[in-house]
Every structure is written in C-alpha cells, then in structure tokens.
Amino acid sequence: MINPSHFSAVVLFALFVSTVFGITMRETPRRMLRYGLYCFAMFCGSAIVLSWVMYLIAR
Amino acid sequence: MATTPNRTPAAGSQAASQGGFVYLPLIAGWLVPGAGHFLLRKWYRGALLAASIIGMFAMGLAMQGKLYAGAHDILELLGLAGDLGNGLLYIVSRAAGLGAESVQVTVADWGQRFIVVAGMLNVIAAIDAHNLRTGRKPS
Numbered sequence A: 001m002i003n004p005s006h007f008s009a010v011v012l013f014a015l016f017v018s019t020v021f022g023i024t025m026r027e028t029p030r031r032m033l034r035y036g037l038y039c040f041a042m043f044c045g046s047a048i049v050l051s052w053v054m055y056l057i058a059r
Numbered sequence B: 001m002a003t004t005p006n007r008t009p010a011a012g013s014q015a016a017s018q019g020g021f022v023y024l025p026l027i028a029g030w031l032v033p034g035a036g037h038f039l040l041r042k043w044y045r046g047a048l049l050a051a052s053i054i055g056m057f058a059m060g061l062a063m064q065g066k067l068y069a070g071a072h073d074i075l076e077l078l079g080l081a082g083d084l085g086n087g088l089l090y091i092v093s094r095a096a097g098l099g100a101e102s103v104q105v106t107v108a109d110w111g112q113r114f115i116v117v118a119g120m121l122n123v124i125a126a127i128d129a130h131n132l133r134t135g136r137k138p139s
Helices: A006-025 A029-058 B009-017 B024-031 B035-039 B043-062 B074-084 B088-095 B106-134
Strands: none
Touching (some): B024 B106, B043 B088, B074 B106, B088 B106
C-alpha cells in the first residue's frame, strides 16, 4: 500500500489528468503540450489557493 | 436543417482510406487503455494515454481504493459507472479480488477517486480514438 501526502496525491492526479486532457482536447503536439501544462498548473494552483483559503477561514 | 460534418479534406480522406469496423478503436480503447490510438498508429499518444490511465488505476488500487461492485443507491451507481469505464482493468481486478472491501482510511478514499477518474479518462480517450477514426478530429 502506498501512502502519499495530500499534496503528492494532488500532483499525481494533476499529472495523469493533464496528460489525457492535453492529448484528447488539442490536435497538434505543440498545442497538446501547452494545454497539458496549462491544465497541470491550474489543477495544482487551484489546490494551493483553495488550501490557503480554507486555512484562513478555519482560523 | 441538415448540416455538413466539420471535416478537413485530408482528415476525410484519411478516415475513408481506413477500412474495417468504424467502432473498433472506440471499443478497443475502452477495453484496453490506449488501444484505440494504437490501432490508428498513434503510438506516442496511445502509450502516454495507457501509462496515465493504467498508472492512475494502479495507484488507486495501491491506495486501497474500493472497486464498486453493486448499485444500491445513486452514488454507488455513479461510482460503478465510472469504474466500468476502465474496461478490462476493472473486470480483471474484480475477478482477481483486488481493491478494498470498504474505505477505512483517508488515503483509500483518494484511491477510490483515482479509480473512478481513471475510468472516466479512459472513456474520453476512447471517444478521442473514435473521433480520429471518423475524421471528426483531423489529427
């Protein structure tokens, strides 16, 4: 059994989903790469922002 | 009002040049992640899709994620539909008795989500292979 941290799980999730989104939603390899990177950044970025929001709300 | 399909001439001729059963990439892609793209000779895309979907499914199992077996309520039904998107991965894993019986730790809850999302990604990949086959997606 693997036991990743919450952030590691987010990064793994973002990596896998961004790869599939990039390949399936765009038509040229260059645009696939750009869209995949964009999705990855948005997944990780939104997780970090929402984490800080929840941390500040809980205080 | 009838509309013409949005195809480029190159894509249309490529799709028309491929004989055989038009739904084969869709079905193969659902059963085995990436197989639809392999059939269309999109080797790198197929390999990346297979690695992503199989990797996500395997990580879900390694996190002690649960495989949905029944549909007792609407949430379980949705989870089962997501799991079934994994095709043979789900069937073989069920047959082999993999996956936890119930979610008991937080990591297992994430694992369960990984398995369901892998199934949904596999459906997206299979539909992408079908679109490539029919020429709806040019390349």
